[in-house]
Amino acid sequence: MLKVISIESRSQISEIFANYNPKEQSWLVSDLRTKFELQQKILGRDGQYVDESVLRASDLWKMLLKRLDPGLRLVSDPFARSLLRTIMDEHAEVLGVNSSAEDTVFSYIDQMAAVIFHPEGTQRLTEWFESHPEAMNRWKEWYLRARFCALKLLQDHRVITADWITSYLQNFNELERVWNIPLIVDLSGEITRVEAELLHVLSRSVDVVILEPNPEWRKDFHFLLKPYDDLRAQSAKTEKLPKPAEVAKKIEVLRFSGMLAEIKNSVGTVRCWLEQGIAADNIAIIAPDIETYWPVLQAYLAEEGIPVQKDITHKAQSLPSVTRWLALLRSKSGRLSSSDLEISFFEKEEAQQLRYEEFRALFKSLYVNEDLARNDIVHKVFFEQMDLTGFLKRDEFVAKALISWNADETDIVQVILRELLQNAISTTSLTWKEWLSYLESIVAAKEYTLEKGEPRGMMVTKLMSAHSEKARRRIFVGLTDESLKGRNKTQLSGQDYFELAKDIGFYLDNPDQSDLEFELRLLAQAESDEDLYCFGATDLSGSLCSPATFWMSLQGEHEKLTVPLETRWDELQHSQQRGERPLLAGRKQQVEDRIEQDLGKVPYAPILGAELPRISASAVESFLECPFIFAAQRYFKLKDLPDIDLDVDHRTRGQLAHAIFEQLTIEPMRFDWTVPELEELLEKVRTEKKLIFADERLWTPLKRRHVQLGLRFLDFEKRWRQEFRKTRTIGREKRFEFYLDPKTEEIHREAKDNCFRISGQIDRVDTDEDGHLVVVDYKSSSGGISAHASWLKNHELQLLFYMWVLEKGLMEDVQGEVIGLFYYVFRNFERKGFKVEDLAGALYPASKRKDKNATYEAKERYLTEFSQILMTTLDRIKNGECDARPADYKTCTTCEWRRQCRAPHLN
Incomplete structure (x- = not known):
């Protein structure tokens, strides 16, 4: 016999539960937490219970399926999806789509299962499409694809998912043969039309009592509650319990800046309640999807020492x-x-x-x-x-x-x-x-x-599992439109759902009718002492959220922004003023010091290593550009190597060019190199330099371009040496190394205490027959090269560094007086830099315009100023300076260490 009992409030269920006999009846619920709570109540009342005393609806349907079709296997959604992708690829020509459309097809199976597995479902739907051509054009083909794949899964692979079981059970008329225990059905808004039909069939052989939620605002969820209308029409008896007395309770409507503020306020509120003597198991934090909040919420609760019933799990x-x-x-x-x-x-x-x-x-x-x-x-x-x-x-x-x-x-x-x-x-x-x-x-x-969770701890749960007689103080978080409304992954419109229900009797799950919103309103009517309804304007990722309609309908100041209560973590930051133990005070001081450093108000502690770092011209330039860049490279040993990609990087091209020029300038210079000789040279260079390319086919055009570069270089050098016949190259990729004490400015050949090891490599040194030297540094382009008058100002010290080394006689086999410093741009073979005009004609031409700074006096001034900069810089390095203080903030936009940097203007 089928009986329907209409209830207006969840509190009325306790009256029915008092007369419930767990030895002879099964209480049907929708979620695991409610099942566990009811089992504990039975255990406390009767001292024992059997497995069938309380069942989830899904458990009942699985039991019926196993008894009616034992050969059909229940599988998880992910495994069903794997099989579905295989089916779609095998029948791609028939379906018109392949496994890339798996998500859409699976969504249609989920949505249309009641029609797909119904004996007359497809026939009725086909007739319905005839009178609804617009819907037929929109999603008929997707329905047929879904039906084809669903039947393949069912018939060929003999598998089914939990969500499709009730739809499949429509095919069996002997349900009453495999179930003989009377049922009390408490599914609230989660009952479906198919489940209602199955319960009606079961009522032919056993007593089935349906607990129908019938609040005053029922009409707002007419479509969602339609299964109860059908059950009431088919029932032999209906009953309406007396309306429960309304109990006054405190309600607060709170608006926060975001989810984190919701969490902090919730934890602070729980702490206040506990301090007032409220038992932990009388408190609940509830969210539509509590897992979104749980990772952060659990950390705050753990710091407070608040026990929770929820298990701490990890993926x-x-x-x-x-x-x-x-x-x-x-x-x-x-x-x-x-x-x-x-x-x-x-x-x-x-x-x-x-x-x-x-x-x-x-x-x-x-x-x-x-x-x-x-x-x-x-x-x-x-x-x-x-x-x-x-x-x-x-x-x-x-x-x-x-x-x-x-x-x-x-x-x-x-x-x-x-x-x-x-x-x-x-x-x-x-x-x-x-x-x-x-x-x-x-x-x-x-x-x-x-x-494991603490049984007597606070309840932290999702909205669909939040019904509890114990929870007298409740905090509802996440009351946003996004979290309460479902998403439609199919092309069925809201009108389609209503038309299908009206015309052919299939009440599919309509995403516009939210069971979460229904449960929220039911919970709001349940007995409690105090309820807080919270909305956060942003989620944890910073995305904006819309307030739920229900939250807006409550009486309160919806526009007022609430400042969250303080938590234990907030107190730790003020522990020193409150006289906390030294350990906490020390932790707080460390936090304050780091904040002050990030704000640039307190300098970072100097880096004083066991050994002084190795110094080169580029290292000095890096330090002057920004001490942190120097520290990243020299102390932290960070590297930023060029990626191997389809676009060959500048460093690889530069290595090839330098290696070619090194070989082509061997004295006496040959100007009759052939293409095969240059190709062989490039292959040798590639092997020695261990150059790697993303694709081997990149090497051929790159080699061809560098062969042409070599030929052009030889042609230019030939003409240059015909004009400046005394030119000879005496240094090619010439290395040097020595030790320098910045305090005394003493230079040593061997390692000494408190001395920097200074090393480097000069690309090329040319000379004439009179002991004059010209330093050449190869560059692929003229971009970023300043006029020599701006070298010191712009911290372009490389050529001045090399001149200082040569003038100090620190290269034993290269001796002479430096009269020229040039960047050699091999794109157009142009030389840019400094030269002593009085000695023009032997190693370089005279300038067309007179340069007042191209004199011996200017050279000596450059050497003096460079020496002062070098010694000052080395002294700063020796003192461990490492603050992120760039000479020009524009540097930060392209700095390779930007993500590791703690410069105040970047924080």
Whole structure:
């Protein structure tokens, strides 16, 4: 017999529960938390209960399915999706789409399951389409695709998901044969039309009591509650409980700047309630999706020491061993990505032979498997790629996957594989790609418990599980339109849902009728002492949110922004003033010091290493540009190597050009180099420099261009030396090294205490027969080169540094007086720089315009000023200066260390 009891408030259910006999009846609920709470009540009242005393609706439908069709396997959504993608690829010509449309097809199966699995569903829908051509054009083809794939899953693979069970059970008329326990149904707004039909069928053989929510505002959710109308029309008896007395309670409507403020205020409020003597299990924090709040909320509650009933769990994918395992499987199966390669490689012993910066430069851009050969070590580790052709049986995949599991712990991999083995039978065949995709979905969803919840702790739960007689003080957070409304992933319009229900009797889940909003309004009417309704204007990522209609309908100051209450973390920042123990005071002082440093009010502590850093011309320039850049390179040993990409970087081109010029200027210079000789030279240079390219085909045009560059260089040098016949090159890529004490300005050949090791390399030194020297530095373009009068001002010290070294006689085999400093731009073979005009004619031409700074006096002034800058800079370096104080803030826009920098103007 079917009986419907109309209730206006959840508090009325306790009257029915008092007369409920758990030994002879089953109480049907929608969620696990409510089931657990009812079981505890039965245990407290009767001292025992049987499994069927309280059931979730989903558990009942699974039991009926197992008894009616034991050969049909219940599988998870991710596994069903993997099978669905295989089906779509196999029948792509028939369907007109392939597995790339899997998400859409799966959404249509979920949405239309009641029609797809109904014996007359497709026929009725086809007739309906005839009178609704606009809807037919919009989504008929998608429905047919979904039906085709759903029947393939059901009939060929013999699998079904939990969401489709009730729709499939419509095909069985003997439900009453497999169930004989009377039911009390308490599903609130989560009941569907199909479930209502199944309950009506069961009522033919057992008593079924339906608890129908019937609030005053029921008409606002007419479509959602339509199943109850049908049940009431079919029932043998209806009953309406007396209206409960209204109980006054305190209500607050709070608006916050964002979710974090909601969390802080909620934790602060809970703390106040606990201090007032309220028991923790009488307090609840409720959200439409509590998992969005939980990671941050749990951290705040833990700091307060507030116990919660909710287990502390972590996703399996958060474990490094699991992350490395999946990354290794993807890398070895040809799904190359820089991040996967990094994760899977740097946990191996071989990784110690390769710096991270070098690895990143080599593998930031990956295109094909052959890119692994850019480094012998990496190539050796990943050389053996898995055979991805054809289909694999379940056990074959598991065996291959386990070969790559390198961690000592096996508990988590057992949990992951248990899920796989439960869904896939031994004969299941999928491609490697699908198996791996399914494994990834298991890892993404699977959780493991770090700490069990405290049974008598505070309740932290989602909206659909929030009904509780114990919760007398409740905080509702996340009351946004986005969190309460469902998303329609199909092309059915709101009108389509109403037309389908009116014309052919299929009440599909309409996203415009939110069961979350219905439950929220029901909860608001439930008995409690105090309720807080909170809205945060932004989520944790900073995206704007819209307030829920229900929150706006409450009486309160909706426009007033509430400042959240303080938490324990706030108190820790003020602990010194409150006389807390020294440990907390010290922590607070450290925080304040770091804030002051970030604001630029307090200098950073100097870096005083055991040894003084090595100094070069570029190092001095870097320090003057910004001390932090120098520290990053010299102290922290950070590198920013050019990435191997399809666009050959400037450094590689520069290396080739320098190496060619070095060989072509060997005295006596030859000007009759042939193209084959230059090509052979370039191949030799490539081998010696170990140059690597993203694609081997890039080398041929690059080599051709540098052959032409070499020929043009020889032609220019030939004409230059015909004009300046005394020119001879006596230094090519010439290295130097010495030790300098900035205090005494003493120079030593051997290492000394408190001395800097100074080294460098001069691209080229030319001389004449009279002991004069010209320093040449090769540049690919003239961009960024200043006139010599601005060198000191712009901290362009490289050529002045080289002149200072030569004038000090620090190169034993290169002696003479420097009379010219030139940047040699090999794009147009132009020389820019400083020269002594009085000596023009032997090594360089005279200027067309008279330069008053091109004199011996100017040269001596440059040497003096450079020496002062060098000694001052070395003294600052010796004192450990490392503050981020750029000489020009424009530097920061292109600085390679910007992300690591703590400069005040960047924070």
